[in-house]
Amino acid sequence: MKKILVYLESQKNTLKRSSLEAISAARNLAKQMSIPFAGAIINADPASCQIAKEYGMTEIFNIKSNLLGKYTCSGYAAAISQLANEKGFDCILLSANVAGLETAPRVAIRMQAGYIADCVGLEFQNNDLIAKKPIYAGKSQISTKVETENKVFTLRPNVFTAVKEDASSLNISDFAANITEKEVGAVAVSTMKNEGKLDVAEADIIVSGGRGMKGPENFHLVEEVASTLAAAVGASRAAVDAGWRPHSEQVGQTGKTVSPTLYIACGISGAVQHLAGMSSAKYIVAINKDKDAPIFKVTDYGIIGDALAVLPKLNENLKKIKG
Amino acid sequence: MNILVCVSRVPDTASRVLVGSDGKSIDSNGLKYVVNPYDEFAIEEGLRLREKNGGSVTVVTIGADSSKDILRTALAMGADKVILVKTDKLPDSYFVIHNLAEIAKEISPDIILLGKQSVDYDSLQVAPSLAEILGLPSVSLVSKLTIEGNKVTAERDIEGGKEVLETALPCVISAQKGLNEPRYPKLPDIMKAKQKPIEEKNAIDINNRTSIVEMSIPSKKRAGKILTDSDGDIAELVRLLHEEAKVI
Numbered sequence: 167m168k169k170i171l172v173y174l175e176s177q178k179n180t181l182k183r184s185s186l187e188a189i190s191a192a193r194n195l196a197k198q199m200s201i202p203f204a205g206a207i208i209n210a211d212p213a214s215c216q217i218a219k220e221y222g223m224t225e226i227f228n229i230k231s232n233l234l235g236k237y238t239c240s241g242y243a244a245a246i247s248q249l250a251n252e253k254g255f256d257c258i259l260l261s262a263n264v265a266g267l268e269t270a271p272r273v274a275i276r277m278q279a280g281y282i283a284d285c286v287g288l289e290f291q292n293n294d295l296i297a298k299k300p301i302y303a304g305k306s307q308i309s310t311k312v313e314t315e316n317k318v319f320t321l322r323p324n325v326f327t328a329v330k331e332d333a334s335s336l337n338i339s340d341f342a343a344n345i346t347e348k349e350v351g352a353v354a355v356s357t358m359k360n361e362g363k364l365d366v367a368e369a370d371i372i373v374s375g376g377r378g379m380k381g382p383e384n385f386h387l388v389e390e391v392a393s394t395l396a397a398a399v400g401a402s403r404a405a406v407d408a409g410w411r412p413h414s415e416q417v418g419q420t421g422k423t424v425s426p427t428l429y430i431a432c433g434i435s436g437a438v439q440h441l442a443g444m445s446s447a448k449y450i451v452a453i454n455k456d457k458d459a460p461i462f463k464v465t466d467y468g469i470i471g472d473a474l475a476v477l478p479k480l481n482e483n484l485k486k487i488k489g
Numbered sequence: 490m491n492i493l494v495c496v497s498r499v500p501d502t503a504s505r506v507l508v509g510s511d512g513k514s515i516d517s518n519g520l521k522y523v524v525n526p527y528d529e530f531a532i533e534e535g536l537r538l539r540e541k542n543g544g545s546v547t548v549v550t551i552g553a554d555s556s557k558d559i560l561r562t563a564l565a566m567g568a569d570k571v572i573l574v575k576t577d578k579l580p581d582s583y584f585v586i587h588n589l590a591e592i593a594k595e596i597s598p599d600i601i602l603l604g605k606q607s608v609d610y611d612s613l614q615v616a617p618s619l620a621e622i623l624g625l626p627s628v629s630l631v632s633k634l635t636i637e638g639n640k641v642t643a644e645r646d647i648e649g650g651k652e653v654l655e656t657a658l659p660c661v662i663s664a665q666k667g668l669n670e671p672r673y674p675k676l677p678d679i680m681k682a683k684q685k686p687i688e689e690k691n692a693i694d695i696n697n698r699t700s701i702v703e704m705s706i707p708s709k710k711r712a713g714k715i716l717t718d719s720d721g722d723i724a725e726l727v728r729l730l731h732e733e734a735k736v737i
Contacts, residue, residue: 237652239617240626264647268629271614275621280583280698283612296702301610305506306515309702351626352643352656359650368648371736395737413632413667414646419502419608420526420666428736439502449734450711451726457715466711466734467726471718479720483727487737 167295167317170196170203171255173246174226175265176214183368184261186328188321189221191288192259193331198290206249208234208242212338219336221328226336227253231343233350237265240351243272245343250277250316252341257295259288262320263367270320279316286325286425286446303419303442323368324425364398366417371428374400374417374444375410378433378454378473382410387477388432394484400424400444402434418443433473436461453477490544492535493598494568495589495615496528497607498552498559506706513701514579524559527604529671530664534634535602536567537669542636544599545569549592551585553577557687564682565674571685576692582614583698589615590622591693598659605630605663616663627661628654632668 172192174185189205196203204225205218215226229245246269250258258273260266262284274281286307287298297319300307312318366372373395375388385399392399401411403418417424419439429447434440436452436459444450445464452461453473462468469476500506500520509516524532535546548563549572550556560571574588593601601620606613613629620627633644639657645665646652674682714729716722730737 239629240621243617243621264630264645264652267613268617268627271618272621274614275586275618280581281612281614281618282699283614300707301704302500302506302515303502303608303611304707306508306704307707308513308704310699311702312699313696314698348624351620352628352641352654352660354652355655356653357647357650358652363649365649413665416666423611428730428734437503438505442502445709446707449730449736451730462713462715464709464711465713465715467729468713468715469718469722469726470715476718476723479723480727483724484737487727487731 167199167201167257169201169253169255170257170259171250172203172205173258173260173266174205174207174218175261176207176210179211179214181214181217182261183328184263184323186221187323187326188259188261189218189223190329191321191326193222195288195290204255206246208245215338216336219333220330222331222333224333224336226338227341228338229341229343231345233345233347234343237354238350238352239265239268240272241345241349242269243276244345244349247273247276248343249341256316258318260318260320262322266320270318274318277316277318278314279318280312280314281318282310282312283320284322285319286322288319288321300423300446303423303439304446305442322425324370366398366400366415366424367422369398370426371395371397372400372417372424372426373397373430373432374402374434375405375432375473376402376434377404378435379405379410380474384474385410387474391430391477391481391484394481394488402440403437431461432477434461435459436464490538490542490600491596491598492538492544492546493593493596493601494528494531494535494546494548494563495601495603496532496548496550496559496563497525497609498522498550498556499525499607499609502526502608508704508706513704515704522555522558524562525604525607527606527608527664527666530666530668531602531604532563532566532568533669533671534664536672538600538636547572547596547598549574549589551576551580551588551692560687561682562674564685565679566672567678570688572688572690574690574692581697581699582610582612582618584692584695586615586618586622587695588692589619593619593623600658601661603661603663605665613663616661620661623661625660626656627663628656629663630665631662632665634662634668
């Protein structure tokens with residue numbers, strides 16, 4: 167491997183946290199392999215790149231194209247692979263968020279690269295770059311490697327630690343991408359933010375409710391604890407299938423796989439497909455009436471009791487700390 | 490409308506996963522295999538598009554003879570034609586993508602539908618990769634799809650919100666839960682599907698671009714401290730989270 171390129175996403179004049187995590191991962195890898203790394207960003211305000219410097223970035227290519235004003239996975243992929251080919255980058259890192267998971271496979275095809283999605287580890291071992299990746303929603307994990315010269319990886323958000331290490335200097339240069347209309351493909355025409363609502367995929371703390379919440383009318387108890395902890399609200403498949411909660415909140419094999427610092431499962435028994443989606447959480451708390459519920463096999467702290475009765479009391483106690 | 494749906498065969502999501510004797514793949518003994526849950530949304534969407542616009546739905550999978558069962562399910566749901574691209578090797582995603590692209594080139598569909606991910610390797614990569622090879626636009630994780638004439642409008646959840654994308658046919662769409670409610674095949678249709686032909690082709694053998702070094706079952710030691718629902722224990726839980734785990 168010769169050179170690593172990290173794809174950076176700016177948001178509100180700063181970089182997304184997942185991009186900072188990717189920079190740190192690239193920096194570690196570059197250090198282990200004694201090779202250089204740089205960043206790529208699309209139509210960014212140079213000011214938003216400066217934050218990358220605090221995380222050790224010394225070089226950023228600002229990809230310019232008036233056809234890339236709105237998100238397009240095919241257009242972005244064309245630009246990133248063009249930059250990589252011209253500047254000799256053979257290892258590309260992106261975040262495993264919606265945009266990254268859609269863009270990276272296209273970059274890989276363009277670069278005739280092997281691609282490994284949603285990595286939770288990336289290490290240089292015995293002259294091989296080994297990527298760790300959960301499969302079956304985390305029921306299992308593989309150590310895997312790319313056999314081609316060019317390599318593309320996406321990194322699961324919230325897993326790699328973003329570590330500050332100020333670079334002595336940051337060089338930002340423009341890269342004019344040569345994109346055709348046809349390459350633009352599907353374009354994002356509008357986005358709607360769930361104001362004030364944290365997404366389970368990005369949250370540090372998740373409070374989830376399941377069938378034991380008894381009905382949608384009781385989910386305010388989950389929401390209140392989530393609000394005290396500045397956490398996201400999650401739900402089990404049972405709660406989503408019953409129409410109590412939107413699918414965007416579903417945690418599990420047919421929902422989202424999450425790796426928060428703290429996961430609080432309320433009235434969730436712990437079906438195999440749910441456990442698959444959340445068992446990589448650092449700490450797991452469960453509140454459930456049934457002492458034999460499978461969820462208690464994976465918990466750090468459990469309360470045997472009715473979530474409907476326990477949650478208000480838990481919230482009171484949390485408020486004493488969170489004030 | 491010429492519709493192509495690509496499907497994969499996966500263990501039922503209620504399955505427990507064990508590592509097989511090769512240390513690189515799962516132990517398939519006793520596992521129940523099903524159509525990848527997200528692919529059911531893709532098949533359903535294909536059938537609805539055909540009901541609305543006419544045309545035909547072709548369903549394809551890459552795999553061994555054992556994969557015929559999921560093609561029979563697709564036939565029972567209402568697919569017009571099914572294709573098994575046969576291989577006995579354990580393919581990586583690129584092998585699958587390459588072979589799907591070959592089928593797509595033969596069929597020249599107006600739309601290609603797939604599940605957003607296969608719930609085995611969870612890579613979400615087939616739709617965009619396939620589209621890139623074919624030079625087509627794609628939208629992944631679609632939960633609402635509207636097609637008027639040539640114009641395609643797709644809605645999806647993104648981190649912390651929703652996004653609407655526009656493109657044109659032909660294109661590749663990957664389906665998220667919520668796109669539709671897949672139909673259950675009726676018993677007479679299941680019986681009829683058993684008599685219908687399955688077209689078989691041999692896969693084009695190409696080198697894998699990735700390889701598995703080792704597969705493992707992650708196990709994390711958990712404290713497993715169990716408390717009651719007394720006021721004292723609830724307070725103790727908060728203390729443990731604050732002072733022992735230091736996560737709040």
